[in-house]
Amino acid sequence: MPEKYVIIVAGGSGSRMGSTLPKQFLEVNGRPILMRTIEVFSSFDPAMAIILVLPQSNMALWKELCEEHRFLPAHQIVAGGASRFQSVRNGLEHLPDKGLVAIHDGVRPFVSTEVITQGFEVASKQGNAIVSLPLKESIREVPGPGNKSAARDRSKYRLVQTPQTFDISVIKKAYRQPESALFTDDASVVESAGDSIVLIDGNEENIKITHQADLLIAEALLKNKKSPA
Numbered sequence: 478m479p480e481k482y483v484i485i486v487a488g489g490s491g492s493r494m495g496s497t498l499p500k501q502f503l504e505v506n507g508r509p510i511l512m513r514t515i516e517v518f519s520s521f522d523p524a525m526a527i528i529l530v531l532p533q534s535n536m537a538l539w540k541e542l543c544e545e546h547r548f549l550p551a552h553q554i555v556a557g558g559a560s561r562f563q564s565v566r567n568g569l570e571h572l573p574d575k576g577l578v579a580i581h582d583g584v585r586p587f588v589s590t591e592v593i594t595q596g597f598e599v600a601s602k603q604g605n606a607i608v609s610l611p612l613k614e615s616i617r618e619v620p621g622p623g624n625k626s627a628a629r630d631r632s633k634y635r636l637v638q639t640p641q642t643f644d645i646s647v648i649k650k651a652y653r654q655p656e657s658a659l660f661t662d663d664a665s666v667v668e669s670a671g672d673s674i675v676l677i678d679g680n681e682e683n684i685k686i687t688h689q690a691d692l693l694i695a696e697a698l699l700k701n702k703k704s705p706a
């Protein structure tokens with residue numbers, strides 16, 4: 478297996494959460510969300526290099542939080558950009574040219590180690606591995622034909638999550654493209670560079686904490702984790 482790296486992107490402002498403090502620093506059951514996310518990767522492989530992308534304006538806060546919570550996992554801090562694309566691109570500059578990198582949202586603390594493992598294994602053989610889930614609700618296209626809404630076949634779609642794991646040469650080449658509004662994740666950047674995307678199954682608990690209600694779900698997931706099997 479080639480050398481493994483992870484870029485954890487936490488350079489956003491969390492506008493949909495509606496809190497003054499960006500959501501990655503909010504505590505769930507007494508610990509900042511971002512620390513929980515980093516800990517999943519450091520326990521998966523304590524030797525793996527962790528690149529953490531943060532808003533420039535929150536770097537001092539992060540240092541204080543690390544001291545307060547005695548947060549020990551080693552990580553290299555990189556300044557984020559105005560968009561997720563720019564934050565990932567900044568993180569990639571701190572990687573060597575060879576190896577594998579998992580790119581993961583700092584606000585997805587419930588990714589399983591099985592999914593991380595599968596991501597590295599598949600990406601080492603096929604160049605990339607993108608975590609996804611089937612849809613569990615009906616979907617409609619809006620507007621569909623005739624400017625009306627139209628039922629669509631959900632079996633043709635997947636919900637895309639992170640980590641998205643890549644051969645470093647593949648992802649670095651892709652991120653040399655100019656930014657596009659269509660680049661909502663790393664798979665879309667790599668696909669636009671001409672590579673085929675490989676989907677793997679994710680874990681249902683790996684939610685992206687986005688809205689206030691997600692904090693309640695996160696608390697419930699943690700409670701469930703602690704209870705005896």
Ligand SMILES: Nc1ccn([C@@H]2O[C@H](COP(=O)(O)OP(=O)(O)OP(=O)(O)O)[C@@H](O)[C@H]2O)c(=O)n1
Pocket residue numbers: 486487488489490491492493494501530557558559560561562564565582583584685686687
């Ligand atoms: N300029 C940005 C924007 C987003 N992200 C990160 O990308 C992940 C997924 O983005 P999202 O959930 O949309 O986070 P925000 O952009 O912070 O939220 P919002 O869109 O509600 O403002 C988050 O971990 C976020 O911190 C980032 O590193 N740099």
Ligand SMILES: C[C@](O)(CO)[C@H](O)COP(=O)(O)O
Pocket residue numbers: 561582637638639661662663685
């Ligand atoms: C990368 C991502 O988390 C995959 O689901 C997602 O695309 C981020 O999207 P958002 O618009 O920043 O919420």
